[in-house]
Amino acid sequence: MFVILLCVKLEFVVMRSDWISRIDSLIKWSFYALFFFVPLVMFPATYELFEFNKMWFVFGISILIFFLWASKMIISGQIEIRRTPLDIPIALFLASQIISTIVSIEPHVSLWGYYSRFNGGLFSMIAYIFLYYAFATNLTKSDSKAPVSYKILFVSLISGLIVTLWGLPSHFGYDPTCFLFRGTLDVSCWGESFKPTIRIFSTLGQPNWLGTFLAVLIPIGIGFGLSNLPESNINIKDIKKAYMIPALFLGLLFLYYLALLYTRSQSSFLGLALGILVSFLLLFFFKFRKYSAAGLIRDKFLRYVLAATLLFAITTFLIGSPIPTLNKYTTAQGLMTALTKKPQEALRETKEKSKQSPAKQAETGGTESSKIRLIVWRGALELFSRNPLFGTGVETFAFAYYKVKPIEHNLTSEWDYLYNKAHNEYLNYLATTGAFGLGSYLFLIAFFYYYCLKTLSRHKHSAFSPISIAILGSFTAILVSSFFGFSVVILNLFLFFLPLFFFELTNREALSKSFTYPNKKEKSREQEINIFKMAGIFIVAAVALFYEFYLLNFWLADKKYALGYNLNKAGEFTQAFTPLSEAVKMLPSEDLYKDELSINMATLAVLLSQQNQGSEAAKFANQAKSLSDEVVSRHRGNVVFYKTRTRVLFALSQLDPSYLDSALDSIKKAQVLAPTDPKIIYNMALFYNQKGETAKTIELLNQAKKMKNNYVDAYYALGLFYSQLAREDPGNAAVLRKLAKENLNFILTNINSDNDAAKQLLKTLE
Incomplete structure (x- = not known):
């Protein structure tokens, strides 16, 4: 920024039009960088490798473009904002996000978004909308043959190619990311939750995100191939050269589609299928329907479409689709299996699978994602029924869902996962922003479709119509995939910019009107940049630099937090203290850091006490309690913070038994916020056991069993308590031993027949 200001100082009398031209060029290249780098950006040392860094890159580019655009308006002496067909829908949508943030159960989360992702928070939506209008205002006036939208789409295709080539080797056990981060060309850098040999994710972070990104690019790649087909009257000698570019796009489509299949993403596959279907139907309606049968056969567009379809069909036949039910008769392996397997075998496998109980499924192989989604969706609808107008607050699903979590969720393999999204973009908006939020979102989508069909019918012969x-x-493709998942940074960028690209490529007149202030024409186009304008530019630069440094400080604090968090998880509490403390000092507004530091300091207090360092232990204990008090005082509706507070106070109860009552109060508050969480009830039972209240302990453990009838810990704890009571109460020993055996046998019969702890305890009861 100051480089630009230095140039202004050196060339004080430069013509206004020259400076505006230079600024426009910088804005254009900023957008090129945005769409090229966002899919690629990742960093190993942050708390979240992918989405956090992508969102921060978007914020950084947004601030840079803000500086450039504001400087341009100062130089021109006029505020200008381009009008677009989506102004009213976007205004309503933004209003819904602002109102839902104001009434949010977690305003800080609603502003920034769920920590580590940040996409979807109010600030991210403001950034997307700002970028939308920055592009519309500054880059849609070009009279060049290829509009900027065309070039950005091409840049996205190149970025997508890099993402694809980066991700494909991981399917075969050679992940470039591991080589970049660890120096080993394998997949050993990923944990159990990341298995790229089964489902690739490349630089996007999750298979579904990569799949949807590719599902967006494939129709665009087809469009580029169609638009680069040669004229029908081309010289025969030039045919090979003329068809080379369309052929290259077919090769690109093959790589994209192959990578999409290797993601095994059902939602992305379905989104692509419907996206291509929509494209082909519109192409037929606006182009092919005027032809006779003979004319259709000769049409170069139809031939290219058929070639792309054949390419997809052959690839699917050889590789298989992500949807197993489609593979039985549409893939080579499926056909061979269907032809060789006896009908009795197939019937037996189906019956065995159907007989398996939900509890057994959860323990052995995991619950089907579709079943889990349906349960989560029920919770989202319940949240809407309780907060119908404005929802629980932007991006608060992670905390609000605990309040309404269906008890059936406890029987799934993901019963103790934190769901920060509803895994359905529409239900997520409904739950967190209410009817106003979802209604404005759907209105924006519906209006764009209406405008598209209306515009295409009027501009059938546009050079960019394919x-x-x-x-x-x-x-x-984005909308269909979002029904089974949720948006990420690159997809939200496309969601806002695809309509804008459509307007520019198809009907630039739609972007011909502007809001301007003052609404007057300058007498001269060659005005000098005076001292007042320079002062204004310096002020804007200072503001922009302040926020860029704020982002940098936030990013560095996140690195410290990530290091401390991981050390805490590894049990290296002494080493974790310094980075966590530094993170809190660097960004005191982020209570998540204080939350993690509080449990670290509570644990260190216990360790110091064991080393006979009483004064230091007391100091750490007081600071841990103070940090926890501060966090929960500002986040009354955050069950996660209350769970941490419970751990903090329970740890401190080893130093001072009076803290046990405080820990019990904390877990009771957590139970109010998460009434169907069996783990909270289980831990509450353990607290009552420490207080010597055996009857209350057994009552709560039985309650935990009812919430989750395959809860091994609850059954085992009951077996243990009943066996202890049998030894303490000889008069009722037979009854108590029977109750202990019932709980332990239930584990071995219905949950896990190989549970050694249950077997050993059962032997002592014989």
């Missing part, structure tokens, strides 16, 4: 139609297909 790409315009492809944009609508890509937009559809």
